[in-house]
Amino acid sequence: MADQIRVLIVDDIPETRDHLAKLLGFESDIEVVGAAASGSDALESAEKVRPDIVLMDINMPDMDGITATERLSATVPTAAVIMMSVQGEADYLRRSMLAGAREFLVKPFSSDELTSSIRQVFQRDRAKLGRFVLDSAVAVPAGANEPGRIVAVFSPKGGVGRTTVAVNLAVAAAQDTGCHVVLVDASFQFGDVGVLLNLNPKNKSIADLAPELEATGEPESLDTFVVRHSSGIGVLLAPPSPEMAELITPAGLKRILEALRLKYDLVIVDCSAVFNDTSLAVLDMADTILTLLTLEITSIKNMRLFLEVADQLGYEPSKVQLVLNRADSALGIRLADVEHSIGRKVDHSIVSDGRSVVYALNRGVPFFLSNREAQVSQDILRLATAVLGQEVARAPERATRDDRKPAQRKSLFAWR
């Protein structure tokens, strides 16, 4: 049953473990998901069974309950510990609480005391987690700095200039607005960000975060995987080979973006053109989706489809901004025709400048750095200023972020 409270019992005395399991066996809302005889056993089991509550004896051979609780808060932070001890001294209580225990029960305790403590701790923790982790939105601990803005650079068609725009936008924002910027290459199969910035492919990538996301659910060593570029931006590279793309789950990616936005003013994500659960995770979380199109009939057709989907997903029209790239290379299609066809105005334009763009690409130096005066650089700067200068009414935005259920969202893929 989904709503059951999952409990792990940790005590070195087998009779105590059996007794506790029997007591809890009578409760329909509590499920005993495991038992462990020592602190180290407890850590191992908790990683496997992911309990909501750990009933932890304090005195055990090998690793005591206090040490196990401390370690558990790093490895399985979602498990709340209720400490059990025959000693009720203040020092034990204090040390347990410092280690991260949520409750302290002095043995012997009644069945009622036990079950009501479990329910109380579970409810308190659930409420707290709810404030930190909303399904598709972000919550910030009270008093923390305002979280950064997530800007997804997306297009429903490949090859229209997403990476070019994402890279130069990141550099422009860092250099001209003094923002603390990180660029995430979410084109997990064939990411090009490293090439455009001439970064060593042997650098760490987002794939290196997969093991710890799987183990603890949190990208704890994220900082070590963000590569510094000489322009001042941080970069989280795509995996070095396509088959590693599947290591990154939508949930893991959300955690990464949440963690990044707490450290950076601006998180720019170079998305892939594929529309799947992973790209949807980015689009959901983004404050702004810069959606690129070019003056080509296929690009326009896909844009129309994407705008319909964005509407069904409940995205505010202002969240999705249209960027016309290579705006002056018309070859038969006029801007007015495009706007008529997709039923909305283009918000930003970037000129076509093959010389500057391709030369920069092949040298691995963003054109915003090497050819600052070019019109294409000026267009990028204008885009950066427009995106960053927007009124960021974040709190209400977060509260109304899409929260429809997965089943409902799945059906939205029917358009493909």
Ligand SMILES: Nc1ncnc2c1ncn2[C@@H]1O[C@H](COP(=O)(O)OP(=O)(O)OP(=O)(O)O)[C@@H](O)[C@H]1O
């Ligand atoms: N404004 C521009 N002027 C001239 N060339 C451009 C412009 N923007 C992008 N290009 C060129 O278009 C090509 C595709 O650009 P880019 O790799 O940035 O697109 P993408 O959407 O990221 O593609 P992919 O689907 O491969 O990820 C590149 O050769 C790039 O140099």
Ligand SMILES: [Mg+2]
């Ligand atoms: Mg690209």
